């Protein structure tokens with residue numbers, strides 16, 4: 001079935017449909033990774049977004065049972081240049097088309113994704129619709145422009161109930177704002193005894209689980225749409241070691257009095273260079289974000305900028321000057337992408353260890 005991709009600036013692309021035939025509207029964003037499409041399409045941070053990949057060949061190694069970042073994908077649609085009909089890999093169980101059909105997600109193939117990316121880079125992130133070739137462009141455009149994108153994505157993708165992911169090491173409460181399972185895998189790999197909790201779990205409930213440290217996960221949407229999470233982090237700060245990733249980093253910054261702003265087209269890919277300002281070392285990182293911590297807002301806080309993006313100088317890492325807490329805008333768990341920054345999980349565990357030795361952050365005064 002032929003489909004069209006209509007952008008809010010009026011551009012129309014014609015392509016072939018794959019997956020579900022449902023019409024879909026979302027924010028169109030591009031990812032520059034050359035591999036890792038399965039992790040991208042299942043990353044909950046893309047909730048509400050239609051993703052295009054700049055790399056032209058997609059689906060070559062199929063879809064397997066192991067590489068999901070979440071079991072239920074939250075993306076709104078997928079735009080590719082070429083989707084492999086005959087994947088070749090021993091782990092492959094389905095084609096992209098079969099998977100999208102089962103999950104009822106709309107895809108479009110045969111699109112000039114480089115042209116599309118140039119439009120997004122020039123215009124900024126914009127709304128788009130994937131619909132049937134028979135739909136009237138003017139009426140789709142009218143609907144598209146009138147559509148207000150949802151603001152409750154974190155609520156949509158966060159777990160509804162807490163669950164354990166056991167280990168024999170440090171006890172970590174992982175707050176799920178739309179967690180990529182890669183984060184949980186990295187913690188479990190280091191033998192952490194993890195309890196994953198919903199995004200709106202109160203600070204008291206978290207502390208009553210007697211964690212040694214708290215992780216703030218990645219997640220979709222604008223951090224300012226989750227004020228309850230900002231309040232929870234404010235309460236946790238200084239009581240327990242904290243480590244935040246991506247949305248967790250942005251929420252932490254807001255909780256510490258800094259500000260966040262929307263970027264023109266964001267950072268999404270697995271090849272973003274980030275500089276550690278202390279060591280001068282550069283790591284290649286996996287990224288997926290459309291918001292950033294505003295540079296000038298750091299001045300009046302107790303935060304120190306530890307990392308910056310080499311492509312545009314935006315903030316990529318923060319450290320609290322008074323309390324054991326640090327966060328990064330990029331993804332040390334990779335999935336997909338380079339593992340240069342993987343050591344941050346060790347850094348988190350070392351931070352917990354040294355706080356324990358000092359005996360400073362044993363949760364005193366917590367009411368049960």
Ligand SMILES: NC(=O)CC[C@H](N)C(=O)O
Nearest residue numbers: 218219221246247290291
């Ligand atoms: N991966 C993430 O956690 C993304 C954070 C936030 N939703 C953004 O787009 O900036």
